[in-house]
Amino acid sequence: MAQQTPRLSAERLGDIANASAPAYDWRASGASHVHLGVGAFFKAHVALYSDEAMARRGGDWRIRGVSLRRPDMRDALTPQDCLYTVTARDSDRSETRVVASIAGMLVAPENPRAVVAALAAPETKIVTLTITEKGYCLDAATGALDLSHPDIAHDLENLPAPVTAAGFLTAALTERDASKAPPMTIICCDNLPDNGARLRASVLRFMEETAPRLAARLDDLASLPSTMVDRITPATTADDLDDVARCIGLRDEAAVVAEPFSQWVIEDCFANVRPAWDEAGALFVSDVAPYELAKLRLLNGPHSAIAYLGYLAGHEFVACAMADAAFARFVADLQSEEIAPVTPEPEGLNLASYMTQLRARFSNASLKHRTWQIAMDGSQKLPQRLLNTIRAQLDRDGPIDRLALAIAAWTQYVSGVNEQGAAIDVRDPLAEKLAAVGRNGGDDPAARARAFLALSEVFGGDLANAPRFKTALGAAIASLRQHGAANAIERLNEGAGKP
DSSP states (O other): OTTTSOBOOSTTGGGOOSSBOOSSOGGGOOEEEEEESOOHHHHHTHHHHHHHHHHHHOOSOEEEEEESSOSHHHHHHGGGTTOEEEEEEOSSOEEEEEEOOEEEEEETTTOHHHHHHHHHOTTOOEEEEOOTGGGGOBOTTTOSBOTTSHHHHHHHHOTTSOOSHHHHHHHHHHHHHHHTOOOEEEEEOSSOTTHHHHHHHHHHHHHHHHOHHHHTTHHHHEEOOOEEEEOOOOOOOHHHHHHHHHHHSSBOTTOEEEOSOOEEEEESOOSSOOOOGGGGTOEEESOOHHHHHHHIIIIIHHHHHHHHHHHHTTOSBHHHHHTSHHHHHHHHHIIIIIIGGGSOOOTTOOHHHHHHHHHHHHTOTTSOOBHHHHHTTHHHHHIIIIIHHHHHHHHTTOOOHHHHHHHHHHHHHHTTBOTTSOBOOOOOTTHHHHHHHHHHSOSOHHHHHHHHHTOHHHHTTTGGGOHHHHHHHHHHHHHHHHHHHHHHHHHHHTTTTOO
């Protein structure tokens, strides 16, 4: 099919079928926005908001995209004039749109100097990042920049050719300061609590090591607002590419498939002019934290629980797990009994309705969202998604049994062996260390719980010394080992699995 179907391009845009074309003169629009970490989520979210903002209000807000690691996305987009499609799917409908907001692609390892130049260019007013939690090189226990991280250590010695976001931003801000460029706004769009402040702190710490004078002036050079982003976007598969080609009559090697729902809440503290993202549905607010916390705990937390328990129970996709009545009840009870009581309700967001909506989104069978994909990088995700909720429940002596079962499933998953004894392809920055703990933790559930809790880079120093959590985790590990994930959930639903 790849040889028979013409490739999406500017020249063939008029041939497209069953999809909406860009509603503005995208070739005449300038690029005032640089994005670090061009992947499926960015293309289905930030780039789409910019596309819609330009369609509604115009402006030179096209995006120079940067891949920090591999050339794959550049190689997919460039032959298509950086055009691509986003298909929104649920059980009732499918709607495809051509997006033209990406103006070009850079690959950082091939030409780090070009990336610094793009960031430092005076016309660049906005920088956004979607580099996943691990891309910020933070110490999981403290949340501060990890100066011992190999990539950070590299950049501290080789700032003209950086490899990390902190290095690129520092190099660019140094040049912007020297050239008297106007201040810019740098927006973290990853699932980190208080992500703007965390990014600011990491850049500031890096600057203190490399450019102390500049560190003192960081707030004059850039604003770093916090933001909350939400759109379920599975990794694109070969079947997805074939489906899109059949639908639109052109081959799109950069196609994205996502759910219809999309949300973006942004702290309204921009250093310069901004795109009309609000015209595309974004919400500018004075405080993002309540929205961010609700999403991290009520969406991302259950998502991770489904990923580990669902994978162990043999469910390849999230929707398959949610089609199991026991799983669906487990998720509903996890949200309502263990997460919602320690999650403040943001203004204008009814948590009960939000949780119902989330479960419907999890159950969207038209999205092939793999449990394995969500399970990646758990050592970086669990502190924000589940462990802080456990801490909050321990403080109020609240229930933690379902939360503990999710963490127990993670310990089994990262040990690298499923319930049938087959190997698991664990993708995690700490994969080797986690596998070693799994191998050496012994068969006694309480001992295994202690072995994993000793990982301060995941659990901090407090949870290892929290007797109630230690007991609950040991009991959950025992239940998983004795009954398997599916039956452990059933028992917990019926009250038989309580420690």
